[in-house]
Amino acid sequence: MEINNNQLLRFTTAGSVDDGKSTLIGRLLYDSKSIFEDQLESVSATSAKKGHKGVDLALFTDGLRDEREQGITIDVAYRYFTTPKRKFIIADTPGHIQYTRNMVTGASTANAAVILIDARHGVIEQTKRHAFIASLLNIPHLMVCINKMDLVNYSEAQFSKIVSQFEEFSSKLLIKDVRFIPISALDGDNVVNRSENMDWYQGGTLLNILETLHISSDINKIDARFPVQTVIRLQDKGSSDYRGYAGRIVSGIYRRGDEIAVLPSGFTSKIQSINAGEKELQEAYAPMSIALTLEDDIDVGRGDMIVKINNQPELKQEFDVMLCWLHNDCAKPKMKYIVLHTSNEQRAMIKEVIYKIDINTYDRVETDITLNMNDIARVKIRCTRPLMLDAYRENRSTGSFILIDEVSRETVAAGMVIS
Known part of the structure; x- marks a missing residue:
């Protein structure tokens, strides 16, 4: 397959805390020789201060001071690198449950998502949450990296077990393209270079898959x-x-x-x-x-x-959406917000919360309809004037919007149009 050398691929990484997201990105940058010398010197010096024998790869992405001190990712860290085959923008999103909203931010424009799973722990609640968000955001390609295979003796049986766990719950989700890769981000197995420790794995390395993903058809070319x-x-x-x-x-x-x-x-x-x-x-x-x-x-x-003329979006003043609440303060039904849809800005309110989603079971919760941070719910929105809308599944750009607090001007929610 012919790849456009100038083609840009955006992908997001997600996983639970300490699954190795930052280390994986550091390995991608390091092994693909996409790190500047001064940056390498700075990270090497920081690694030495911390008492590490080699370079702490995670420091290439953990840019905030609090993150470096705590060893976790708090904000969405964007990184750019390029190979002879493609250009990339990476959104490294947090693993802590209280920062799940950042994954929505990082994944909203992504062509692909890389979800990490600790080979020792298998599929956990955060794995399901991140897979659900990837499905909700209609990300076309999903790469599930089973990391830290070196800590389970590169066991093919353990890899197969986790693949089965993931496939069992993801069958309920709308994900078009899922690929499973056994890796060790720390040692570099199957990240950029093929692993000599897992010759039972016949698929491509993570970088090879990212370089050869067909993304041209991901853009809606029909609805102008x-x-x-x-x-x-x-x-x-x-x-x-x-x-x-x-x-x-x-x-x-x-x-x-x-x-x-x-x-x-x-x-x-x-x-x-x-x-x-x-x-x-x-x-x-x-x-x-x-x-x-x-x-x-x-x-x-x-x-x-x-x-x-012959292909128009719907003009709607009232419509149903899946809403991800991003703010510390809970949602206030009937309160006026600003809705920003493409370049259009209108006033709107949450007319009704229909149900919330239980991330663990994907069941609908109709008894507790208070929207708190990280909650995902189906709600009814009413605007002062009609918006030009497509369903999110058909068009990610005209099917999405954000809600902004009128007073503080903070973004409080991200929405995806259902109908």
């Missing part, structure tokens, strides 16, 4: 959605009539001459030109940032969405 971020008016002499609508295509393809509708107004026109910087294009597609001009002079502004 272009949220307008700003209007460009050129002041140059001879260009005073230019009125471009700028933003990023979140899905689909746009071509010159396409018949379009502007939502929510419903005005129609045709695409006159497509510009990417100073370059004029015949067509553009997700996730390109462009400016469109239209043949007709119609009212278009920030928050509007330009779509194809």
Whole structure:
């Protein structure tokens, strides 16, 4: 399979505390030679101070001072590296249960998720929680790394047992592509290089799988959605009539001459030109940032969405969503929040909490409907004006939103549209 050398893959890591997420990422960076010399010197010095014999790989990602002192990951740590085959952005998300909300943040734009399981402990509550969130966020590819295989004598039987445990509960989830890899992040087995200790494993290394994942089809190319971020008016002499609508295509393809509708107004026109910087294009597609001009002079502004006439999202003022509550303070039904959907900002309220999800059993809980931090629930949202929505399963960009507290301006929840 041919891989685009410039293609960017975003992936998130998750697992329980001390499963070795930071060490795994450190190993990926170290073995793929993606670490700067000064960074290596700094981490080597810190490792020596702590009394480690070699380099503590986890320190390459544990950037916050509190994290280095406690040896845990608190915030989402983003790291970038590249190989000859692909570019990567890693979101290293926390393992502690009180930081589960950070996984939602790190995984929201991911093409793939890497979930770590301690080979000694097998599938635990946090494994189920992270797999459920990966399924809820519709992450297309899931790599389950059974780590610390060196501590179970590289046992194929133990690996197979954990695979069976995971498959038993994940059969209830909507995950398209799951792969299992036995690794030792500390020693580097099956991370970048193949393991000599597990010749019974015939699959690829983690890096090999990440480099060869087919992600082009993950983007929705059917439903053309272009949220307008700003209007460009050129002041140059001879260009005073230019009125471009700028933003990023979140899905689909746009071509010159396409018949379009502007939502929510419903005005129609045709695409006159497509510009990417100073370059004029015949067509553009997700996730390109462009400016469109239209043949007709119609009212278009920030928050509007330009779509194809024959393929439009639903305009809804009231809709059901799966909501992940992110804030320390519990949700207040009927209280006004700001909903930010693509480039559109409206006022909204949680009209009703229908049920919460028990992460351990995936059962619906209808008796306790108070939303506390890390809770995931099905709720009904009502906005002051209609939003242009697709179901999240069909379009992650137009099917997702965040809720913001009107007073503090803090993000309090992330939502995924059901209907």
